[in-house]
Amino acid sequence: MGSTGKLNSSSSELDLDRPNIEDYLPSGSSIQQEPHGKLRLRDLLDISPTLSEAAGAIVDDSFTRCFKSNPPEPWNWNVYLFPLWCFGVVVRYLVLFPARVLVLTIGWIIFLSSFIPVHFLLKGHDKWRKKIERFLVEIICSFFVASWTGVVKYHGPRPSIRPKQVFVANHTSMIDFIILEQMTAFAVIMQKHPGWVGLLQSTILESVGCIWFNRSEAKDREIVAKKLRDHVQGADNNPLLIFPEGTCVNNHYTVMFKKGAFELGCTVCPVAIKYNKIFVDAFWNSRKQSFTMHLLQLMTSWAVVCDVWYLEPQTLRPGETPIEFAERVRDIISVRAGLKKVPWDGYLKYSRPSPKHRERKQQNFADSVLRRLEEK
């Protein structure tokens, strides 16, 4: 947890039970050394570097690793540990879980009975209404965190409500939002979800200020970019929280940050979140389970333990492009939370890479061949 300085493989990566993949693949993505000298026939016929890259990708690739849930090793395999574990299961499912459901229900009752009147009665007095609604949303998030026995340690200065600032954090599960929201009522930008989550999004989250996007809409990006800019300019609006990865990653890696949050012309405050998997893995693998199942899994485990670091606000340096800025902030967050960086776009989960990547490889090879042909 929280290694500053170099990003070394943590001991869970160097799993001595399995061969270390890094021993097999040459470092860096380009295996071909710069070819020089006269072009020989074997340079055209020897396709082994390209084949090795392909085989390397088949055996292990840095993208799939980002989304793999790593289940803990079973430890309950003998005469006295197994009954102990069974006892634990009984306590978790029959004692803790009902208690937590009760706590959550009480929380919802308190919340709704305060929120609905405030929302309608204080329609005219917007300033007061917003203040109270903000407070109530923080309360219901605290109830949520309590319902998983969340042990959250916050490090660093609390976010303050100032204009022209945006918060970015790494993304592991939708509970990231709840954990951050219980401290400060952020406005958030989210993918619109179906079901009861969508209902929550359109009613309660509206009050703290939310921006929707739809991954599958192509034109959506410009509309969303404009909404982001408008929100950040407004002095009254809650500070905006963005998850620039765009998708949930398994909390061991970070994928590339989308530059949308970094070209708004305001300060970016990085937030790093690292979950401790000691009792439960908080990674929401949306391909494997629905959000409801994920919440139930959290509510039937002993606790959710995590660290949240509020890091130093960053601004665009002179001569730095938004993409470089995004990478710099990703670096800061990854180092703080002990995550490894991979050079892939999170949206490749949903679509194929564009042909221009392959074309670039082809172009490099073609250029070097033609150049060397001239060197006769």
Place this chain on the structure above:
Amino acid sequence: MGNTSSMLTQYDIEEVQEHCNETFSQQEIVSLYERFCQLDRNSCGFIPADEFLSVPEFAVNPLSQRLLRMLDGLNFKEFVAFLSAFSPRATLQHKVEFIFKVYDTDCNGKVTFSEMLSVLRDLTGQFISEQQREILGNTGLKMEVEVPVD
């Protein structure tokens, strides 16, 4: 160790090891099995082409289509045999045979000039024109090393 090796018995591992001529250690075979199961999401016993293409590093490779043809419908034993050419323990002969198979699109045991041009086309895309390819084929570029081709 791990919950997948319980599906692979010691006999299975040894059988696979024999099939690939001892190019992989037993630990490597267990890791490959985990990877195979990870890619074979619907447990159909082979990995569909779609799954390979969902690995971005593989999809951007210029030779991916050729390899997909060779990887189609392979069960785990054949999958390991396919990858054995890449093991450091594989013989040079084995590696050369593998490259030969990649070139030999129609699988008739012979590599023709047009098949070589076809691989070159995959590697260079639209950045070398047809004429340039022909020129490359006919300039009589010298071979430095004798490569035994069956």
